Amino acid sequence: MSSTDFVTSTEAENAFYTAFSRGDLAAMRGIWLDASHTSCVHPMGDRLLGTPAIIKSWETILKNTGDVIIELSDIAIHQGRQTAIHTLIENIHVQDETEKVFQFVVTNVYEQTPAGWKMILHHASPMPRDLSQEKEPAPVVH
Template identity: 35%
Template sequence: MKKAKLQAATVGGTPDDVEQAFYEALHNADIQQLMACWAEEDEIVCVHPGGPRLIGAGAIRQAFESMFSNGSVQAHPERIHKIESLASAVHHLVEKVDVLTPQGAQTAWVLATNVYHKTPQGWRMVAHHTSPGTQHDVADQGHQAPVLH
């Protein structure tokens, strides 16, 4: 990702810009880019599948540094549903994660909720919560196409 694009994504921009920068940082194992997506608040929170609740930038940074020590994370956001207002946005999505195992390349599915707030520095992530999913989670339940009357 170009520096100008990262700056636009984290200082101003939109929640979509920050989300794109976040997933690019995962793909590139770039801890600086990843942490630039987060708000500068004490109560930011991150939960990885089966993991503890990580509160604050220090705990979040340490967890992602540990993940990146094993390489990049090839998580691809799909089926994004958004709720947005003037100062906050919630994106719920399915992450398709490419995982290299002893048996070869595998696909894992993760359900994710990303929460963004508009801060004085622009839109920033304040929560990233993930839980294990399955391939069946790609098909949403209870979602109906809007009906115009």
Template identity: 30%
Template sequence: MPRTKAQTAALLSSPEDTEAQFYEALLNGDLDSMMAVWAEDEDISCVPPSGNLLMGHAEVRAAFEALFEHSAVQVRVEHLRRQRHGDVAMHLVAEHVQMSTPEGPRDIYLLATNVYLQTAQGWRMVLHHASPTAPEERSGTADGNATLH
């Protein structure tokens, strides 16, 4: 069931809450919940695994809408590093995505950088950048000792 704006706002009280909402929206294929995590500023950016730079709400929304037309995204997330400096937080994560393709199920491994900004409306995402990787090329731990590329 989609969340109300009040429920979403309550969840976005920390970068961790915002990130949880982002991945929940992916899992549920919920476009409204997905867009609720993004800052209202038009300077938001998303670089999906394809490498195309998406800038602003219209482009980001259109990309997730197209993604969700096919299905929700089955993703497992491993947190590699979390940093917070004042009103900005950066999270590095490993994403294991399972997709259905015409050729059958496919596993995709990604490294992603999620950047959050504390706004008057709570913590909001301003950047999601995901790059393909092989599972053996990614190493690191949540304690901050990570090798990414």
């Protein structure tokens, strides 16, 4: 096994957020499955298909991102034999003159391969408001 052979989808997810917070493109590359069906949607971004486009986007993001602290919350995992779906909230702390926290609603999907669990989808959308304080779910429109 290489250093990018993840035994569980949670191990792959932890490596993804470690690579993101450290700005480690090589580690990020090792987390993604190298396949045409991989997909990534960054907040307010277009859908990217295929590993080359995804890695290129992460190269730009990681190059232009300073020190960030990423905290995950509201994690829910549904796992089958070969696919795992993780839904969660990313709380990204960015430090400049003042600390800012950005929240994103995220779906990450992992596929079990002979080389371990690999990411095949990362979809992040900005959280429109603080949902953690709501007692009742928002109405469904889609």
